[in-house]
Amino acid sequence: MMKKMFSNLMYLRPYLEGSRLLLVLSFGALAMVSLIAMPIPLITGKIIDNLSSPQGTTHFLYQQVIIIICLHVIRYVLSLIGKYYIVKAGTRASNVLRMKMIGHTVDMPMEFIDKHDKGYLMSRISESGSIGSLFSPSVINILIGVLDGVISVILLVRIHWKLSLIVLAIIPLYVVVTVWYSRRMSDSTRKVSESSAEMAGVMFETLNGIEEIKVQGAKQRYISRIYTKTDQVITAILKQNRNINGYMESSSLLSSLSGAIVLLFSGIMILGKTLTLGEYVSFTGYLAKVLGNVQAVATFGVTINPIMVSIDRVREYMDNKDEEFGRRMVLSEPIHSVNIHNISYAYISGIEKRSVLDQLNVNLFTGDIVILNGANGSGKTTFVKLLLGLYPVNKGTILYNGMDISCLKLSDLRRRVSYISQKTYLFQGTILDNILPNAQPEQLVHLRALLEKYQLQPFISDFPNELDTEIAHGGANLSGGQRQMIAFLRTVLANKEMVILDEPTANMDAIMKSRVIQMIENEAFYKILVVISHDPDLFYLGKPLNLGESSREDGGQQFYMKNEDR
Numbered sequence: 411m412m413k414k415m416f417s418n419l420m421y422l423r424p425y426l427e428g429s430r431l432l433l434v435l436s437f438g439a440l441a442m443v444s445l446i447a448m449p450i451p452l453i454t455g456k457i458i459d460n461l462s463s464p465q466g467t468t469h470f471l472y473q474q475v476i477i478i479i480c481l482h483v484i485r486y487v488l489s490l491i492g493k494y495y496i497v498k499a500g501t502r503a504s505n506v507l508r509m510k511m512i513g514h515t516v517d518m519p520m521e522f523i524d525k526h527d528k529g530y531l532m533s534r535i536s537e538s539g540s541i542g543s544l545f546s547p548s549v550i551n552i553l554i555g556v557l558d559g560v561i562s563v564i565l566l567v568r569i570h571w572k573l574s575l576i577v578l579a580i581i582p583l584y585v586v587v588t589v590w591y592s593r594r595m596s597d598s599t600r601k602v603s604e605s606s607a608e609m610a611g612v613m614f615e616t617l618n619g620i621e622e623i624k625v626q627g628a629k630q631r632y633i634s635r636i637y638t639k640t641d642q643v644i645t646a647i648l649k650q651n652r653n654i655n656g657y658m659e660s661s662s663l664l665s666s667l668s669g670a671i672v673l674l675f676s677g678i679m680i681l682g683k684t685l686t687l688g689e690y691v692s693f694t695g696y697l698a699k700v701l702g703n704v705q706a707v708a709t710f711g712v713t714i715n716p717i718m719v720s721i722d723r724v725r726e727y728m729d730n731k732d733e734e735f736g737r738r739m740v741l742s743e744p745i746h747s748v749n750i751h752n753i754s755y756a757y758i759s760g761i762e763k764r765s766v767l768d769q770l771n772v773n774l775f776t777g778d779i780v781i782l783n784g785a786n787g788s789g790k791t792t793f794v795k796l797l798l799g800l801y802p803v804n805k806g807t808i809l810y811n812g813m814d815i816s817c818l819k820l821s822d823l824r825r826r827v828s829y830i831s832q833k834t835y836l837f838q839g840t841i842l843d844n845i846l847p848n849a850q851p852e853q854l855v856h857l858r859a860l861l862e863k864y865q866l867q868p869f870i871s872d873f874p875n876e877l878d879t880e881i882a883h884g885g886a887n888l889s890g891g892q893r894q895m896i897a898f899l900r901t902v903l904a905n906k907e908m909v910i911l912d913e914p915t916a917n918m919d920a921i922m923k924s925r926v927i928q929m930i931e932n933e934a935f936y937k938i939l940v941v942i943s944h945d946p947d948l949f950y951l952g953k954p955l956n957l958g959e960s961s962r963e964d965g966g967q968q969f970y971m972k973n974e975d976r
């Protein structure tokens with residue numbers, strides 16, 4: 411356990427970087443807390459021996475009691491300060507880790523993201539809070555207790571070494587109990603975390619789809635899915651509690667037995683005059699600290715185990731390679747060619763493999779406009795996702811300016827490409843934020859000119875606060891066509907080298923659609939344009955590339971391109 415804790419603390423070091431001095435000072439203060447309270451049982455024993463001797467004086471009593479009170483007050487102040495700053499450092503560190511985990515999740519390959527529910531991912535990210543728990547008052551108390559315990563053992567030996575041997579003989583039993591239970595606790599805690607993350611996944615999906623669930627009358631189906639997952643969580647929690655309680659009760663029993671045995675031997679020694687009453691009081695004072703702290707170490711296992719399991723899981727999560735792993739090359743020039751050579755792709759989920767694209771060849775050059783069509787499910791969206799490097803091709807190559815996409819830094823590639831997905835995702839913020847993130851004055855002028863040129867002012871003035879209208883979560887306060895137009899304007903103003911539009915006009919009325927077509931024809935906002943559409947009104951814009959089964963030539967070697975000369 412200590413080894414694991416040390417290794418986890420080493421892992422967390424970078425996240426504690428900014429708070430290192432604070433932590434050292436706080437731990438120093440807390441170590442002082444331990445040391446300052448240490449003489450109290452000794453002083454108490456001395457007072458008792460003094461009072462029970464003929465030389466006993468009230469002056470000695472007052473003096474020693476004042477010392478004890480001062481020690482308690484200093485301990486109180488140091489403890490408050492130390493704990494406050496440790497908790498502060500822990501909270502800061504867990505926040506830094508949370509941000510890193512969110513960033514890492516965004517950078518994960520889509521194949522990883524597809525495999526997990528969003529709620530599951532959220533649960534995993536929330537495990538970053540485990541650092542905060544590591545620096546919580548309960549853990550800190552236990553750590554101070556460990557120091558207390560060690561010093562108390564030394565003082566026990568100094569007071570009466572023979573009596574101490576009896577106490578020390580019991581400690582191996584604690585070790586056996588601790589080791590036995592801590593393995594079981596690790597397993598059960600892991601199961602609790604995993605099943606809770608899965609449950610959160612199902613809950614998240616349910617909450618996300620409330621509208622659909624209502625309309626389809628699917629409430630019962632979803633509730634029973636949650637019930638199954640909850641059942642798994644409950645089973646795991648019960649098992650975890652069985653282990654925790656077993657551990658606590660066993661260590662508590664050992665503590666009580668130790669106290670009784672010490673009382674027996676001390677009594678005999680007091681009767682034999684080899685131990686004074688004061689020494690007995692001091693001894694039991696330190697014994698209480700030792701046993702209390704052995705108990706604390708036992709509790710430490712219970713408290714720290716879930717935290718260690720969480721940190722292990724955070725490490726596992728962060729060890730997953732992100733999509734940029736091993737990619738070093740950047741495009742030194744604007745994209746002028748995209749050569750898609752014999753690519754194939756199949757989605758794999760579990761043992762199921764769904765082949766979507768098979769030996770596809772396409773070459774795109776500056777000035778090309780390609781209209782992708784084909785039956786539903788024929789792989790059009792998958793094709794553009796491969797172009798964006800969201801999924802790696804299974805076979806074949808995609809070359810940008812002759813450079814293989816598998817070596818290219820994806821962030822560099824995507825900086826050069828604008829993509830509007832079928833789902834038209836809008837960010838939280840205003841309409842303007844969505845059209846022009848970080849709008850510069852000259853971009854605003856460009857936007858206004860565009861709105862005027864294509865008679866789109868009525869489109870904007872339809873919103874309560876025009877461009878400053880706040881967009882609700884997921885664009886809930888906008889219609890499908892409005893969302894598409896906002897996303898399209900964003901693309902026109904982004905002025906990227908390659909633009910990919912997936913069903914850009916699917917929800918638009920005839921007027922809006924005609925504006926989009928005019929902008930594609932008149933505005934130079936792309937070098938290469940790929941449009942996925944089932945709408946014949948858009949076909950004439952460029953070379954249609956049909957991905958439908960019926961249009962394959964050469965046994966699937968080549969995809970049919972209509973109107974090649976257009």
Ligand SMILES: Nc1ncnc2c1ncn2[C@@H]1O[C@H](COP(=O)(O)OP(=O)(O)OP(=O)(O)O)[C@@H](O)[C@H]1O
Nearest residue numbers: 524757759764766785786787788789790791792793
């Ligand atoms: N993430 C995924 N995991 C597994 N299968 C997927 C995934 N995304 C798409 N598919 C499957 O791949 C096939 C192609 O899907 P894709 O979205 O590329 O088709 P499309 O041609 O764009 O269809 P549409 O015209 O309906 O938009 C479909 O059979 C779909 O079920």
